[in-house]
Amino acid sequence: MEPASPDPGEQPWSIRLRAAGLRVTQPRLAVLDVVDSAPHLSADQITAGVRSAIGAVSTQAIYDALNTLTEQGILRRFEPAGSSMRFEVSVGDNHHHLVCRSCGSVRDVPCALGSMPCAIPQETEGFVVDEAEVTYWGLCADCVSASTPE
Amino acid sequence: MEPASPDPGEQPWSIRLRAAGLRVTQPRLAVLDVVDSAPHLSADQITAGVRSAIGAVSTQAIYDALNTLTEQGILRRFEPAGSSMRFEVSVGDNHHHLVCRSCGSVRDVPCALGSMPCAIPQETEGFVVDEAEVTYWGLCADCVSASTPE
């Protein structure tokens, strides 16, 4: 085993961890693998994935890893209203999310708002903006068809 | 007392409640007054405001009022990541929010993304979008100056 590498051609996680000044630990590698293989998972789901990959790990270790990795910009965290935290590997493209009101599923959408006004830091009466987060709410294809009579 | 009316010239809350098929109760009127007088409050803060206005009210009554009023479109609820629910009187302008990463304060911003792409329902691979929510993250003026050395 030991994928421990995001993708052939990319730097293995261990390198990215060291580059961020973080120690390379089993839980962190496992968290990265799980999040990389399935974006938008909750802490709970990530915990399950990590445990099935490397055995017993404390809940705290997962949260610690998620928080640390997020702080270092390796993961990106978001939290649609009514949902718990969700994570994805940070790729720096500032894409946005479609969230299904019915089943809570999340889908990525490229930042398609014209010429990305959302990436442009603005200033509003002294308020310094560093990020614009867009969440599209609606129904996913499955839930649409499930709710349609015919 | 008994403001019970959003604004001179606007319909009193009782009318709006009845129009929505809801009974007119003290807790609901008080919730509306509090939210109207200070947008972006949390359920907790609203509870405090309501209690100081009409005396003892159960926490549950507040949550019930908030949920019901939100369902009926009289209030608008939003929930910046890391924060609890926040409420404002729904005015139908689909404005957005600036959220301070440091102190959590919220400020309204008009939907200024060009010609409001955010209000235009899109469809993406069967995903039917009915709302676009934009959250700007950054630092409010106070926190900016507090964090600046000089």
Add this chain to the structure above:
DNA sequence: CACCTTTTCTGGAATCGTTCAAGAAAAGTC
């Protein structure tokens, strides 16, 4: 390679915000 310092993980409890559930009270109807 053994040692040492620092970071990270374990285990368990605590916390916050929100919801659930059953019965009492109030609103609106006839």
Add this chain to the structure above:
DNA sequence: GACTTTTCTTGAACGATTCCAGAAAAGGTG
């Protein structure tokens, strides 16, 4: 004024996340 339905009270439950103290592991150093 009695009746039906909605709303409120009380009190417990719940999920997600964090806090804490001590044990274990990571990785630099001699």
